[in-house]
Amino acid sequence: MSTQENHNVEEEMAKQEETVTENAEQQAAAEAAEEQQEVADPVMQELKAAKATIEEQKDKYLRLSAEFDNYRKRTLKEKAELIKNGGEKAISAILPILDDLERALQNMQKADDVKAMYEGIDLIYQKFLKGLSQEGLQKMEPVGEAFDTDYHEAVALVPAPSEDQKGKVLDCVQTGYKLNDKVIRHAKVVVAQ
Template sequence: MSDKKRKEQNKEEDIKVESENQQEELNLESKEEDNTKEKDEKDSSKKEKKKKLTKEEKLEEALQLAEESIADQKDKYLRLAAEFDNYRKRTMKEKAELVLNGGAKSISSILPVVDDLERAIETMKTATDVEAVKEGVDLIYQKFIKILGDNGVQIIETIGQKLNTDLHDAIAVIPAPTEEEKGKIVDCVQTGYTINEKVIRHAKVVVGE
């Protein structure tokens, strides 16, 4: 074989080897790209999974906070209900005691009048001066009326007043003695009373017409 042919043959072999090397490099690069792509896909999947777990954890945390808030509100409600129940019981007890104490105070203020009446009754048994007895009874009556007034009890005015059905109970109607007395109360059959401006007994009256 001539040198010229040998050189050409060597040259072709070198080109072939170089071509094979280039092809191998291309295959290697392609394989690396595939591996990189596969790795990226795996990383992306892991991130997505991690992201999903994070949302679930957030929901679980929110649920736990909500349950704790509900438990706290329930505890506050139960405490408030218990406090209100205690307040109601205490108020009812205080009101009952106030009524009882108020009644006892009113009775205590009347006892001196009872003492005066007992003495007057004893005096009447041997008294000869009728006017003195009448005067004593009148004083006892005035004392009693004052005690009633001190306890908020007032006599309802009647004679000369216009009929007021909120205060008066007309049991009879008679011809008025004068023109001025027409439509007005001319007589009181039974005294009426108010306590703290509330009627406890209407006055029974006679009205002129």
């Protein structure tokens, strides 16, 4: 074999080695790409699932926010309506008493019997108190009770007629009222000291 042939054989062997190396590198790159694809698929699936969950939660949040806003507007409207027409029930209860007073005034011009007029007005007064008590109004009866600043307002202090009456209410100058157990007007009273 000549040197030329040796050289050609060596070149050919080098080419074959180079081809084998290239094939091995290509195969390794293909395997790496395939492995990366396998790893990327679950990650992509998880990413898609996470995006879907985010969109679902965002939709729920927007719906809940809109629902709460509607609730807030509705309750404000109902509250304004209650404030505007809150006295309707009480006024409706008083209207028949107003009618009775009108009739009493008309009959006072014709009547000569003062006692009968007094009895009629007293009946209207009792009807009026009954109607107000049905609405939750309570009249305070402070005479004889111990003076209590939560319910009474002292307008005068007088010497106590006896020792056991000290600190007690002797007289009521102006009646006090409670509405559903809340004082709406304190009773103005005379207190023994």
